[in-house]
Amino acid sequence: MNISPEERDAVYKTIFSRRDVRREFKPNPIPHDVLDRVLLAAHHAPSVGFMQPWDFILVSKRESKTQIKQGFLQAHAEAAELFEGERKEQYKSFKLEGIEEAPLGICVTCDRSRTGSIVLGRTAKPEMDLFSSVCAVQNLWLAARAENLGVGWVSIVHDKVIRDTLNIPESIDIIAYLCVGYVEEFHDTPDLERAGWLPRRDASSAIHYESWPESSKE
Numbered sequence: 001m002n003i004s005p006e007e008r009d010a011v012y013k014t015i016f017s018r019r020d021v022r023r024e025f026k027p028n029p030i031p032h033d034v035l036d037r038v039l040l041a042a043h044h045a046p047s048v049g050f051m052q053p054w055d056f057i058l059v060s061k062r063e064s065k066t067q068i069k070q071g072f073l074q075a076h077a078e079a080a081e082l083f084e085g086e087r088k089e090q091y092k093s094f095k096l097e098g099i100e101e102a103p104l105g106i107c108v109t110c111d112r113s114r115t116g117s118i119v120l121g122r123t124a125k126p127e128m129d130l131f132s133s134v135c136a137v138q139n140l141w142l143a144a145r146a147e148n149l150g151v152g153w154v155s156i157v158h159d160k161v162i163r164d165t166l167n168i169p170e171s172i173d174i175i176a177y178l179c180v181g182y183v184e185e186f187h188d189t190p191d192l193e194r195a196g197w198l199p200r201r202d203a204s205s206a207i208h209y210e211s212w213p214e215s216s217k218e
């Protein structure tokens with residue numbers, strides 16, 4: 001099956017216009033068929049040894065969101081102390097989550113023992129299963145964008161808060177907590193870029209030929 005030029009353009013449009021969304025969530029619920037498509041796309045991510053280690057916990061209860069938001073506030077306050085001076089003030093001014101505003105939270109997990117202890121492709125690099133669940137996150141994020149749904153990844157929460165709130169056993173790794181919903185707008189550039197936190201690197205500075213560049217070895 002070949003991808004037509006129009007289909008190719010739609011994929012690139014989706015990739016380049018995907019954003020991490022923390023504000024401007026609309027309360028409209030996500031229709032079941034839309035959510036099903038997004039989750040099916042996530043489930044079709046690549047995975048080491050085809051182990052498909054992910055699960056998706058859908059969170060719509062207000063009490064759960066409130067608990068996770070409390071966890072964010074605590075971790076956010078701790079994080080602010082790690083920055084200094086102007087950087088600290090800038091960090092504190094950012095909106096870094098939409099936990100309560102987004103109609104849906106999705107917790108993506110990784111069951112590292114899903115298909116037994118020896119997994120094809122994980123033998124030399126044990127973290128490959130975690131990376132597989134991250135591939136599912138990326139599929140979800142892009143499929144959501146194609147459905148005009150915003151997604152915001154919130155990692156400023158200790159695992160224990162999410163584990164306790166969603167009853168996730170210790171044997172399961174927590175990969176991501178995502179805030180999902182329709183949004184007022186998708187900005188052209190990342191929030192952190194617009195705020196002057198960091199610029200986007202030139203793609204050419206990340207691409208090297210044949211070996212690690214001499215100049216940045218240290």
Ligand SMILES: Cc1cc2c(cc1C)N(C[C@H](O)[C@H](O)[C@H](O)COP(=O)(O)O)c1[nH]c(=O)[nH]c(=O)c1N2
Binds near residue numbers: 019192
């Ligand atoms: C693993 C991981 C974890 C987080 C993020 C991303 C990823 C990949 N990002 C979003 C991040 O800030 C954002 O992706 C970049 O700033 C680039 O912006 P766009 O995603 O292109 O809009 C993110 N954003 C935020 O507001 N709070 C958060 O806790 C996190 N955590």
